[in-house]
Amino acid sequence: MNAQTVQETIELVKGAYTLNKTVTTANDLVAYDLQAPAKNLYPVVTPLRNKIPRVPGKGGVATNWRTVKAIIGSGYDSSPWIPEGQRSARMSYSTAPVAANYVTIGEEDAVTFEAEHAGEGFEDVRATMATRLLQKTMLKEENAILGGNGSLQLGTPGAPALSAAGTTGTLPAATYSVKAVALTLEGYINSSVAAGVATVKNITGADGQQYTLNGGSSNISAGATQAVTLGQILAATVANVVGAVAYAWFVGAAGSETLQAITTINSATFSAPLLTGKQPATAITADCSANPGLAFDGLITTAFNPANNAYVITLPTGDAGQGTPLTPSGKGSVEEIDMMFKAMWDLYELSPTVLYVNSQELQNLTKKVLTSNSAPLLRVNTDAQSEQPFRLAANGTISFYFNPFTADGGKMIPVLLHPKVPPGTIIGWCQELPLWYQNNQVSNVAEVHTRQDYYQLDYPITKRMWESGVYAEEVLAVYAPFAMGILTNIGNG
Structure with missing residues (x-):
């Protein structure tokens, strides 16, 4: 290569490097601002799972108990009268055996070795996998407690x-x-x-x-x-x-x-x-409504079962596509809920301690209760000495519902949102039996009875990944199914 060729080559190289005289972000010579760890933007709302007591079982395939449904007096059940010097006849009992089979719930996940190594400095992917795995199992359990169905077959509806x-x-x-x-x-x-x-x-x-x-x-x-x-x-x-x-x-x-x-x-x-x-x-070729042997009955299914004597009211069909909305009583309450409270007292002398509703029904309850007939609707609290004008908070909603049908003069019942209660349904549940159920031996109206509570399995390595599962063996034992009320088929309005 002669001197002229070398010089020409150098000039060409110089020209190439002078095409981009300024380095900008377009050259991609930049850092990557990644916030660690990952942000978990999903809700984990499990109010029933959090409130219902968990009680260890004693092995076997089911938990069993006997229920004394009634004590029946001799003679006339409610008349105590005995002649002088004589003895009463003997009282009797109405009893029933109950069994609830254990089932298994669970979820699994896995992390490859490459994912674990690639996540270094970002998050501990094995640890976060375990957390999310537990959360998903809890969410599934919440759905099971509310609406699991192991026994109630829907069959085939009639023709529309x-x-x-x-x-x-x-x-x-x-x-x-x-x-x-x-x-x-x-x-x-x-x-x-x-x-x-x-x-x-x-x-x-x-x-x-x-x-x-x-x-x-x-x-x-x-x-x-x-x-x-x-x-x-x-x-x-x-x-x-x-x-x-x-x-x-x-x-x-x-x-x-x-x-x-x-x-x-x-x-x-x-x-x-x-x-x-x-x-x-x-x-659609078959009835796929229940999972016999795999599922336990949740609260809604237990209440819907006619044999359990819960208060279940299906509102009339009403206008097609609109249904029948709740009925305002004109005195700051709702007729259908008042009727449910009255019936539960008349039949079983108890009251719900909570109402679970969907956001739609919370709005409907508020509209039915906060009307011009339910005055006073507004109260203003202000300091008379203050020079500042008073300020109002817009909007209002129902957070409690008063039930007058109790032996102790009435009860304020919280109205709570549940993300899985469907529109058109309201659930009233007595989570604790009242004091006048003396010696009831039912410390909990319902329990998650666990043969084996939550346990995590970390499987032997057979692939280049960490495999893990979270399981529980349990059943929802509802000792007082009559302590529930359901209003359903409620129209929106």
């Missing part, structure tokens, strides 16, 4: 009743077929119009073994048909199904119905063109 009326709809003129599927609380949580009604899920465990879970849906009803002209609104209602808190609606030409809506009342209306690409009615 249909009608068409109005002039404001945009539903194309046609003859439509409508079918309905009832949903338990688990079914309502597991289902959506986008994802479809939950039926059966085949699950492959981390050990490679398979099992199936039912999603909480009934079998599908027979179809009913209705001719609709342009402008009319199609309305459908179905007879209430015991144990259901929601209903899924399949609409379309006969034989081609698809999922169009899920409601928390037993009616629906359709005024616009049908959604396309949704789950077909042919996907």
Whole structure:
């Protein structure tokens, strides 16, 4: 290479390096400002799990107890009169044996070695995995305590009743077929119009073994048909199904119905063109409402079971798609809740100690109670000596509900939100039996009876990953199922 060639090469190199005379962020010669650790933006709300006592069991496949349901006086049950010098006849008892089978709940997760090493300096991924694994198990347990279903089969709903009326709809003129599927609380949580009604899920465990879970849906009803002209609104209602808190609606030409809506009342209306690409009615082939042998009955399922004598009221169907809203009493209360309180006192001489509601029903309760008839609605507290104008806080809501039907002159009952109580349902629960249930031997109205409480399994290394599971063997033992009340099928309004 001669001197001229060398010089030309040097000049070319200089030219290349002088193209970018300034280093900017566009050159990507920058640090990465990553905040550690990861921010967990998910709620872990488990009020029932946190409040219900956990009691260790004593082995076996079930926890068993006997209930003395009544003590029955001789002669006339309530008349104590005895002639002079004579003895009374002997009293008798009404008893019943009860058994609740233990089941297993749990969840698993894993972290690869590479993920662990890559997370160094960011977070301890094995530790955070364990925390999130425990939290998810707790969330699943909360759902089970509220709405687990091991015994109550929904069966097959009756065919819907249909009608068409109005002039404001945009539903194309046609003859439509409508079918309905009832949903338990688990079914309502597991289902959506986008994802479809939950039926059966085949699950492959981390050990490679398979099992199936039912999603909480009934079998599908027979179809009913209705001719609709342009402008009319199609309305459908179905007879209430015991144990259901929601209903899924399949609409379309006969034989081609698809999922169009899920409601928390037993009616629906359709005024616009049908959604396309949704789950077909042919996907529903069996009653998948319960998981016998795998699940225990939660509070809602226990209350819905007619044999348990809980106070359960399903509001009338009302206007299709609207249902029947709660009724204001005109004296600062709600008729249906007052009736529930009165009935629970008349039947069992007890009162709920808490009302669990959805955000929709909290709003509805507030609207029914805070009316012009429930004055005074506003109280202003201000310092007469202050030169500052008084200030008001906007909005108000119901935080307590007064129950006058108690032996001690009345009780203030907290009204609490629960994220998994569905719209259209209100739960009243007596968490502690009153003092006049003397010698009841029921220190807890309900217990999570644990054969083996939460335990974590760290599996032997067979792959280049850390595998872990959190499990518990338990059952919800509800000793006084009559101490619950449910209002359901409540319309929004």
